[in-house]
Amino acid sequence: MTLIKSWVTSANDADHPFPLNNLPYGVFSIGDDEPRCGVAIGDMILDMPAAQDAGLLGFGDAFDVPYWNDLMDMGPVAWTTLRARLTDLLAEGSKDQTTATPFLVPQSVATLHMPLAVSEYTDFYAGMQHAKNMGAILRGSPDLPANWLHIPVGYNGRASSVVVSGTDIHRPNGQMKAPDADMPSFGPTKRLDIELELGAIVGTGCDMGTPITVDQADEMIFGYVLLNDWSARDIQGWEYQPLGPFQGKAFGTTISPWIVTAEALSPFRAPTPVREKQLLPYLNSTKDGLYDIELEVLMQPAGAETATSLSKTNYNRMYYSASEQLCHHAVGGCGMSSGDLLGSGTISGPTPDEYGSLMEKSWAGREPFKLDTGETRSFIEDGDTLTLRGAARGDGYTIAFGDCTTTILPAHKFPV
Ligand SMILES: O=C(O)/C=C/C(=O)CC(=O)CC(=O)O
Numbered sequence: 001m002t003l004i005k006s007w008v009t010s011a012n013d014a015d016h017p018f019p020l021n022n023l024p025y026g027v028f029s030i031g032d033d034e035p036r037c038g039v040a041i042g043d044m045i046l047d048m049p050a051a052q053d054a055g056l057l058g059f060g061d062a063f064d065v066p067y068w069n070d071l072m073d074m075g076p077v078a079w080t081t082l083r084a085r086l087t088d089l090l091a092e093g094s095k096d097q098t099t100a101t102p103f104l105v106p107q108s109v110a111t112l113h114m115p116l117a118v119s120e121y122t123d124f125y126a127g128m129q130h131a132k133n134m135g136a137i138l139r140g141s142p143d144l145p146a147n148w149l150h151i152p153v154g155y156n157g158r159a160s161s162v163v164v165s166g167t168d169i170h171r172p173n174g175q176m177k178a179p180d181a182d183m184p185s186f187g188p189t190k191r192l193d194i195e196l197e198l199g200a201i202v203g204t205g206c207d208m209g210t211p212i213t214v215d216q217a218d219e220m221i222f223g224y225v226l227l228n229d230w231s232a233r234d235i236q237g238w239e240y241q242p243l244g245p246f247q248g249k250a251f252g253t254t255i256s257p258w259i260v261t262a263e264a265l266s267p268f269r270a271p272t273p274v275r276e277k278q279l280l281p282y283l284n285s286t287k288d289g290l291y292d293i294e295l296e297v298l299m300q301p302a303g304a305e306t307a308t309s310l311s312k313t314n315y316n317r318m319y320y321s322a323s324e325q326l327c328h329h330a331v332g333g334c335g336m337s338s339g340d341l342l343g344s345g346t347i348s349g350p351t352p353d354e355y356g357s358l359m360e361k362s363w364a365g366r367e368p369f370k371l372d373t374g375e376t377r378s379f380i381e382d383g384d385t386l387t388l389r390g391a392a393r394g395d396g397y398t399i400a401f402g403d404c405t406t407t408i409l410p411a412h413k414f415p416v
């Protein structure tokens with residue numbers, strides 16, 4: 001696959017995040033206008049309801065709403081048809097260039113919103129290096145849990161606190177207990193952390209009681225976003241046994257603003273690694289389930305001119321794919337819906353410069369790391385801005401996600 005040239009010329013740079021090969025789906029507003037669906041192309045956004053009203057798309061009124069769920073619900077044939085139509089419309093030499101030009105608005109003047117209504121959110125634990133690191137840090141041994149090589153381990157999270165990039169998050173208050181203390185205490189977390197993840201968006205659901213194969217699950221996935229699974233390690237450490245994370249991860253999950261479709265990412269498919277234990281047959285698949293997506297974590301303290309790059313890794317390092325996770329999720333009878341969000345699990349490579357959480361980077365505070373400003377960090381301080389980036393690199397073009405950025409504000413005073 002090579003670059004498909006667009007008459008929106010900014011889209012034709014090899015490093016531009018939004019070439020015609022990408023066409024990611026977002027929700028935007030200008031000034032006080034109502035948020036509506038838009039497609040990123042180069043430095044511009046195609047106003048979807050306006051293009052539809054002008055007869056350029058032929059898709060009914062799926063776009064005059066502040067989310068992409070209506071299109072997602074229509075299923076893979078509709079997804080492919082729309083993408084083909086948009087590609088024709090925006091390609092160099094399109095007969096509709098003059099008609100479509102007024103429906104492009106500069107990204108620089110737009111506010112981006114949540115691209116979908118998240119129906120439910122599940123987070124997995126599918127990065128082997130991360131699981132080994134967390135075991136070593138928290139439980140004194142890098143040995144994987146007995147189930148790990150057989151099950152994509154996960155927990156049900158909260159859809160209510162999934163927010164879009166650019167939304168500030170307050171340091172959470174919660175209950176924690178220092179190992180040497182007699183009693184727990186309540187207050188702002190002292191161990192605020194990120195988790196670098198990829199979020200898979202379920203486009204078409206499946207009914208309760210209807211198991212699906214991994215290949216069917218693959219067809220149900222509409223696209224992907226970057227996902228930061230904010231974690232308060234001290235709250236988590238006190239609450240997590242025996243039922244898993246609760247308040248330590250419920251205060252916020254940030255996603256990037258553009259849904260990069262599975263179709264746009266298809267040239268970058270990558271295999272899951274060789275299985276250390278053969279998976280049970282229900283988890284078999286015929287397709288490569290991962291993607292070659294370069295990922296980066298950056299941190300910028302308040303007042304600093306630039307951000308420090310903390311980690312670089314790749315989504316192709318995961319052990320389980322989103323389609324395996326989705327199959328496992330539904331196999332016992334759990335219905336899945338359009339707008340379900342599945343977190344990949346923290347993505348960490350083998351060395352500290354590939355670790356996807358600060359817990360690992362600072363080894364629970366035992367080995368603080370340096371920022372370009374000269375400061376050191378173990379966890380996040382108030383005023384720090386954290387950014388996740390992701391890009392798949394093709395022959396003369398890039399498919400990127402747009403930054404997933406959050407600034408951390410001080411904790412609310414509680415009790416007041
Ligand atoms: O190993 C643990 O006790 C905790 C692990 C996590 O907090 C990670 C988690 O949320 C799952 C993941 O992102 O991989």
Ligand SMILES: [Ca+2]
Binds near residue numbers: 229343346
């Ligand atoms: Ca997580």
Ligand SMILES: [Mg+2]
Binds near residue numbers: 161250
């Ligand atoms: Mg959450």
